[in-house]
Amino acid sequence: MSVDISGITGYAQSNTGSDNSSRQTLSADMNTFLTLLTTQLKYQDPLDPMDTAEFTNQLVQYSSVEQAIQTNEKLDSLLSMNVANLGAQAVSYIGKTVQVLGDVMPLEGGKAKAAYTLDKDVSSVTITVKDMNGQIVYSEQGKITAGTHEFEWDGKDVNGNQLEDGAYQVGISTSVRDGETSANVTTTVFGKVTGVASDDSTVYVGLGDAVTAQLGDIVTIRNDDYFDKKIEVSGSEASDTEAEQI
Numbered sequence: 591m592s593v594d595i596s597g598i599t600g601y602a603q604s605n606t607g608s609d610n611s612s613r614q615t616l617s618a619d620m621n622t623f624l625t626l627l628t629t630q631l632k633y634q635d636p637l638d639p640m641d642t643a644e645f646t647n648q649l650v651q652y653s654s655v656e657q658a659i660q661t662n663e664k665l666d667s668l669l670s671m672n673v674a675n676l677g678a679q680a681v682s683y684i685g686k687t688v689q690v691l692g693d694v695m696p697l698e699g700g701k702a703k704a705a706y707t708l709d710k711d712v713s714s715v716t717i718t719v720k721d722m723n724g725q726i727v728y729s730e731q732g733k734i735t736a737g738t739h740e741f742e743w744d745g746k747d748v749n750g751n752q753l754e755d756g757a758y759q760v761g762i763s764t765s766v767r768d769g770e771t772s773a774n775v776t777t778t779v780f781g782k783v784t785g786v787a788s789d790d791s792t793v794y795v796g797l798g799d800a801v802t803a804q805l806g807d808i809v810t811i812r813n814d815d816y817f818d819k820k821i822e823v824s825g826s827e828a829s830d831t832e833a834e835q836i
Contacts, residue, residue, distance in 0.1 A: 683783045683795060688803075689810040695779035696798030697755045700745040703780040704760045707738040712764040712773045717741055720759045727753060732762065757800035778809060 695702045708715075715732035727747040733739040741760065745753050762775045781797025788794065793805040 681786050683808075683811065684786065685783065687780055687782050687812045688795065688797070688808045689778050689780050689812065690795075690797070690803040691776070691807040691809060692779055692803060693761065693777045694757050694759050694801050695743075696781040696801040697743070697745045697753065697758055698782060698798045699755065700752060702743040702745060702758060703740060704743075705738055705740045705778045705780075706732070706762045707776040707778075708734075708736050708764070709774045710736050710766075712766050714765045716763045718761045718763070719743060720761065721753075722757055722759070727758070734764075755798070755800075757798075780812075 689705070693704075695704050702719075706715075706717075712734050715734050717730050717732045718726050719728040720726050728743060729748070732741065743758075743760075745755070747753055760777060760779065762777055764773050764775060766772055779797075779801075781801055781803075783795045784798060785796035786793065787796070787802075794802050795805055795808070796802055
């Protein structure tokens with residue numbers, strides 16, 4: 591669904607609070623253990639010394655836990671660096687039109703575009719557009735042959751009224767002949783990248799002013815003027831479109 595991206599202004603810092611807490615807890619437990627150990631050794635009977643095997647095992651366990659915490663800290667640091675690098679690279683996408691996996695498309699300047707892929711021929715295809723309240727505002731019949739087909743929408747509802755720019759959900763429903771298995775449908779949407787942001791583990795791109803997508807969901811990057819072109823993609827023709835495949 592749509593995500594407000596008005597706050598996309600930079601990169602989020604990674605949260606290392608859990609690792610710091612774990613290290614503090616381990617340190618406190620270790621100090622307590624050493625205090626008890628030295629006290630017991632101080633007052634033990636020289637003629638009947640305590641078995642040191644258990645103490646040794648506990649020391650080994652503490653060492654293993656400390657190493658694990660250090661490993662997690664280093665992995666978190668590497669992950670943060672990787673996210674930061676991806677975010678820096680994604681900045682170059684700003685102003686480009688991208689195609690992403692998903693069903694929420696941005697309506698920008700009265701233009702919206704999506705695509706659907708069928709793995710087989712079907713009897714009928716119905717394309718519906720809903721607003722973010724779940725109300726159907728537009729529908730039409732789509733192409734029924736196997737392959738990828740693009741859908742362009744001018745932002746007008748069933749009564750011809752121009753709707754406001756924003757996020758709209760596109761749905762693809764299909765029907766098949768009796769006895770046939772249903773078709774698998776994959777939906778993608780297009781939008782111009784307007785911003786980049788990240789959290790602890792993921793980089794996001796803003797599409798228009800109302801939709802956010804994960805960087806990993808981008809499947810193509812297209813020319814800035816792609817919305818001004820009308821290209822029908824079907825089957826093997828998909829490889830001939832003016833797109834840079836990711």
